[in-house]
Amino acid sequence: MRVTLSEVSKGPNRAALPLTSLEFHTGTVTLARAETERRPTVLGLIASGRMRPDSGTVTVDDRTDYGAIRSLVALVDAPGVCEPAADITVAEVVAEELMFAGRIGHRRAVARMLAAFGLADEARSSMADLEPDARIRLLTELAVLRDGVEGLVICSPDRHGGDPLGWWTVTNGLSARGYAVLVIAGDASAHAIAAVDPDLVVTTSGEAVSIVPSGPGTPAANPALTHAHAGADAR
Template sequence: MRVVLDAVGKGRREHALPVTSVAFESGRATLVSAETAQRPTVLGLIASGRMRPDTGRVQLDGRTDAAALRRRVALVDAPDVSEPEPDVTLAGVAAEELMFAGRRSDPVAVRRWLDGHDLGDAASVPVSNVDPAARVSALCELAVLRKGVEGIVLVSPDRHGGDPAGWWGIAEDFTERGFAVLVIAGQASLPLVERAKRDETPRTIGRPRVRRLTAPTKGHRA
């Protein structure tokens, strides 16, 4: 699977999202930066087929098909859209996602799933207080349980704090399982991820790529 965002923008004079081009594909992790509170979510919605850009186009395997893109790409932890309520426990989040995926979601099944992903100790912790890397891992693992999901758009994992190498390593782990991964984060995360990439052992499936949003035209504000 390959998703290409070609010169997409949103809002009057692209205030909501400046014109940008980025691509992500199966077996690779791509990092793109987006600043301000709104733009990461807007970009995530567009990249996952859940919002139509005002300029440019989004193609899935060379075709424009927003419905297929929505089915095949999960939008993970996007503020105000797909992020879990902060006071819900991790077990509660898991139960809901297991139900949506058509899996057993009773307390025993939830406990078994959490234990199987080394998350049992965090079961009763409000998701807002879960370790940042564990949160990303849990939400991504739950997202790919849904039938037909082949890609992940992870929005603003850096907002939870922690070492960016943690969530970037998780993104890479999913690419080794064949998923396409796009991570949207703030500009400050780029050099930290680059350092993490230099420090790690080369992987066998592709080299992750770091992409930057096209800078907004002078005078534009979000």
């Protein structure tokens, strides 16, 4: 599966999202750099087929089909859209997500799931208190339980703090299992991730800055990082 965004934008004067082009596909991780409070969510909604851009195109495998994108791509932890409430417990989130996936969400099923994730001791913890890496691992693993999901769009994992290399490792594990993964995060996280891979070089094209592998390597080991440039647009 390949999802392609070509010169998409949103809002008056492109304030909600400036012109952005990126692609994410099976077996790879793409990091889209988006700053300001709302742009990561707007980009996530567009990339997952849940919002139509004001300009540009969004395609899946070279065809325009928003319904197919919504079915194939799970939107994860988008602020103000699908992020769990801060005071809801980890167990309650698991129970709800199991039901969304068409599975039984009773107490024993929740306990088994948390044990499988190494989070048995966190059942009664509030989601706001869950460590950032554990939060992203939990929410992504629950998302891929849904029938037909082949890709994930993860919004602003860096807003929870912690080391970005932690959740980046989680996303690379998902891509290695064959999922198409798009992570939308800020500039600081992008620089931290790029700094640990000597095979990454920066190329510039118009408003976009792409960090791409300079040599051969597997997609999971050398993910593409795409800068969705914010420009000078007002919020």
